[in-house]
Amino acid sequence: MEAIYSILEWILPFDFIEYTFMKNALIAIILSTPIFAILGTMIVNNKMAFFSDALGHSALTGIAIGMVLGITNMNISMIFFAVIFALLLNFVKNKTTYGADTIISVFSSIAIALGLAMLAQSGNFNKYSSYLVGDILSISNTEILYLFLAFIAVIVFWYFTFNKLNILSINTTLAKSRGVNTKLIDNIFVVLIAVIVMISIRWIGILLINSLLILPAASSRNIAKSMRSYHLLSVAFSLFSGIAGLIISYYWNIPTGPMIVLISGVIYFITFGLRKLVKE
């Protein structure tokens, strides 16, 4: 850790970097924004924005269940519940013939309601309300380690299965004809999203987590012409809004999460305006 700190201080000779919490926050952003950007490309391609949103909401239930069961490490109970929630949602979504968005909405509402009810009943709501908006400055070394492991997992998964995911998003039967184990790949994909969302929720917050998954990829999709530029731009937008958001929030005294999302939003509208220019 010390070595990374001194590298950061050397690269960024600004006063904000002197604080350990700022260094930690910066490392967290550098690790998490690229994975959000990468996963986002396929979430947007598969029109799963609502799905990942519901997944974020399930964090509340995860916390509540963890609390009832007396689990001290909230990350574990959140991840555990979110993985089950994601797999269940995926299963139900594939089974039903009518609108997936209705099913997702039902699951999402129940997850929030259950979480709120359980937390309020036990009188712990205030203690955990910080999860709604998140707090990046309180991120710990353990959490950075989690992020690092998730970062590696996503890169490895993406390297080995991206082509399969890509065919799958175009047509399931086509993927099947190419020997892709469609259900397995799809399930691993949603489990990864669940894990990443849960370990990031403490610093970005339940309310805003989905925008980190969707906005960079959606912005990139506006102007990208191939899978290469789609990925490159998505990662670039995500990193830029993350780092810029952190720095601006430090000087202007604005919460970091909202600041990052606001910058991502501005990028989205700029690329939206450029769309016609670039693509036609």
Added chain:
Amino acid sequence: MKKPVACGLHCTKINNISVKFGKEAVLKNVNIHIHCGELTVIIGRNGAGKSTLLKAILGEVEHTGNITFMDIKENIAKRIKIGYVPQSINIEKHMPTTVYDLFASCICHIPVFLKKDKKIYQEIKEHLKIFGVEKLIDKSIGDLSGGELQRVLLAIATKPTPNLLILDEPVSGIDKNGTKDFYELVNNLKTNYDMSILLVSHDFELVKKYADKVILLDKEVIKEGPPEEVFNSLEFKNRFGKE
């Protein structure tokens, strides 16, 4: 490029395929023999189970029964390679997936978000040339016309050369001439390559002209045989009225 011509010595057998969705039987004991060098066409009304049959053959829906592929010359069963052309795909205008991205995803493991692989790029270009669409290689698949997209999908389905080529003909998006071109292309594949072709079709005129064998499906095989026989049958007239 000289290609091997159909030898008539390979045979794909679809044995006793049944599919149930809950309690409802969608397909009942479907048996079909397909020989290489033959164009077998499946026709049937909406909801007759045509697409389900294709999905069962590809293993996407749960079913009973099996598919065997025999090399009659060597008299051994082999693992079947199936190429598939979907009826429609999930695309949007200007989406950032190029023809190369989709094609390379299907034939190689190097992830397409990395730098283009020159060798594979050339290989894909060569293969697209057979279908006259090599110029589209860097175009977004969302920006192709219906006919262009179908050619690209056909090119993907035939690399590597499959034993069985399954085609689900699109219902919309392609004009009359485009459909005719498509049948002409399929006919060329049939004569130039050693593969069996199974086509789900809605265009009876063209089926009459090109098909070697027609299968009328309505949850089960109702009638099968040469086109004129099936089209003149009572079973056909009962389902489609006057031709």
